[in-house]
Amino acid sequence: MDIKTLMTDILPFLAVGAVATVKITILAVLLGFVIGLFFGLMRLSRNKLLSSIARLYISLIRGTPLLVQIFFVYFGLPKATGLNIDAFVAATSTLGVNAGAYIAEIVRAGIQSIEKGQMEAARSLGMTHFQAMRYVIWPQAFKRIVPPLGNQFIITLKDSSLLSVITVEELVRKGQIKISTTFAAFEIWALVGIMYWIMVLVISQWVNWTEERLKAGDH
Amino acid sequence: MIIKVQDLYKNFGSLEVLKGINCSIKEQEVVVVIGPSGSGKSTFLRCLNKLEEPTSGTVIIDGYDITDPNTDINYVRQEVGMVFQRFNLFPHKTVLENVTLAPIKVRNMQKDEAEKKAIELLKKVGLEDKANAYPSQLSGGQQQRVAIARALAMRPKIMLFDEPTSALDPEMVGEVLAVMKQLAREGMTMVVVTHEMGFAREVGDRVIFMDNGQIVEEGTPKEIFSNAQNPRTQSFLSKIL
Numbered sequence: 001m002d003i004k005t006l007m008t009d010i011l012p013f014l015a016v017g018a019v020a021t022v023k024i025t026i027l028a029v030l031l032g033f034v035i036g037l038f039f040g041l042m043r044l045s046r047n048k049l050l051s052s053i054a055r056l057y058i059s060l061i062r063g064t065p066l067l068v069q070i071f072f073v074y075f076g077l078p079k080a081t082g083l084n085i086d087a088f089v090a091a092t093s094t095l096g097v098n099a100g101a102y103i104a105e106i107v108r109a110g111i112q113s114i115e116k117g118q119m120e121a122a123r124s125l126g127m128t129h130f131q132a133m134r135y136v137i138w139p140q141a142f143k144r145i146v147p148p149l150g151n152q153f154i155i156t157l158k159d160s161s162l163l164s165v166i167t168v169e170e171l172v173r174k175g176q177i178k179i180s181t182t183f184a185a186f187e188i189w190a191l192v193g194i195m196y197w198i199m200v201l202v203i204s205q206w207v208n209w210t211e212e213r214l215k216a217g218d219h
Numbered sequence: 220m221i222i223k224v225q226d227l228y229k230n231f232g233s234l235e236v237l238k239g240i241n242c243s244i245k246e247q248e249v250v251v252v253i254g255p256s257g258s259g260k261s262t263f264l265r266c267l268n269k270l271e272e273p274t275s276g277t278v279i280i281d282g283y284d285i286t287d288p289n290t291d292i293n294y295v296r297q298e299v300g301m302v303f304q305r306f307n308l309f310p311h312k313t314v315l316e317n318v319t320l321a322p323i324k325v326r327n328m329q330k331d332e333a334e335k336k337a338i339e340l341l342k343k344v345g346l347e348d349k350a351n352a353y354p355s356q357l358s359g360g361q362q363q364r365v366a367i368a369r370a371l372a373m374r375p376k377i378m379l380f381d382e383p384t385s386a387l388d389p390e391m392v393g394e395v396l397a398v399m400k401q402l403a404r405e406g407m408t409m410v411v412v413t414h415e416m417g418f419a420r421e422v423g424d425r426v427i428f429m430d431n432g433q434i435v436e437e438g439t440p441k442e443i444f445s446n447a448q449n450p451r452t453q454s455f456l457s458k459i460l
Contacts, residue, residue: 115307117303117305117307118307118309120270120303120307121301121303121307121308121309121366122309122321123270123293123296124268124270124296124299124300124301124370125296125297125300125320125321125325125369125370125373126293126294126296126297126321126325126326126373127293127321127324127325128293131324131325135320135324136309136320139311140309140310140311143311
């Protein structure tokens with residue numbers, strides 16, 4: 001395979017897949033963060049019902065393979081409900097719901113790591129539980145949550161490759177398509193790998209930078 | 220009576236920590252609670268602003284029965300400042316922000332007004348030059364003085380002190396006690412759990428000796444320190460004086 005084909009044909013083709021991968025990952029992590037925040041707080045709730053629901057969700061997601069979750073949503077649910085789901089929507093939401101369970105645990109651990117005296121001091125000043133969470137606990141917990149959250153971002157990015165099995169045209173799927181016509185398996189898988197690697201490096205740089213910036217407030 | 224405690228019991232699981240406390244405290248009174256560790260004195264103090272939920276009994280603060288679930292505890296807590304052994308300043312906020320946070324968010328005070336008030340209070344505790352520092356840049360004694368200013372910013376009627384000098388290096392105890400003495404002189408109603416017998420003797424209007432979840436003896440500092448009647452009080456005092 002000559003360099004020219006690689007640069008003008010294969011690379012642009014894969015780049016389209018990489019953009020899709022980034023898009024899916026960002027949407028999934030955003031969805032996962034909202035779900036994770038919600039269920040992380042539910043998990044900590046004194047209300048037995050709420051915390052049990054959160055516990056069940058986290059256990060179910062963490063206890064089953066992502067591939068099974070993808071098949072279940074894309075092939076299983078339409079069979080049961082009669083409604084067809086768009087592959088992109090099914091992919092993004094499954095990945096988001098999956099990340100949400102892990103992020104819920106990250107949020108829970110972050111909040112629980114804040115010393116009990118902080119909540120007591122805030123409450124003793126007359127703050128409601130919500131105010132104490134909002135102004136005292138959460139800003140401190142968030143700083144601790146950033147590194148594991150960045151980690152989850154990277155995991156979700158790599159997990160998105162599994163979506164190729166339901167024909168979502170992300171990076172891996174694009175690679176497969178191109179190989180089927182060019183048979184350049186070595187070059188293309190190497191390129192796909194490198195593109196993931198670059199994306200991961202960018203994310204970890206961004207996380208480090210955010211961490212540093214948050215640390216600037218610490219003394 | 221600004222504080223009225225009747226038949227206060229508190230259990231942690233099967234452990235009985237408070238076994239029937241009865242106690243009334245007048246406005247402007249400075250009450251010092253002493254006793255061996257595990258005697259329940261901190262738990263008693265924490266029941267006065269419901270950081271601990273009493274198992275049974277009533278606690279009436281400035282006319283509000285805080286053991287009644289219908290009482291708005293967040294409102295009553297605005298009247299009751301608390302100072303903790305471990306300071307518990309908010310580490311992500313500056314000294315000034317620590318002092319203004321609750322007045323702004325809870326009392327809905329304007330930011331500039333809250334800051335003006337906060338600077339006054341920081342002056343009072345001798346730390347106005349530290350307004351923009353973060354808690355971790357301060358010594359323990361300075362942190363505790365900020366914590367006192369933070370509690371005072373809500374203009375409480377009562378101040379609770381939970382072993383405020385126990386976590387301090389010895390050379391910093393004096394500066395915190397000095398602020399507390401000034402507060403007492405200004406007529407603040409104070410309940411102080413402490414091992415500082417000098418403070419109790421000098422500033423206290425009344426000393427309560429607790430042991431094993433009960434008030435064993437109470438009286439003026441003079442009565443307790445020079446003429447304790449109960450053998451348990453005598454034995455405790457003989458070990459620490």
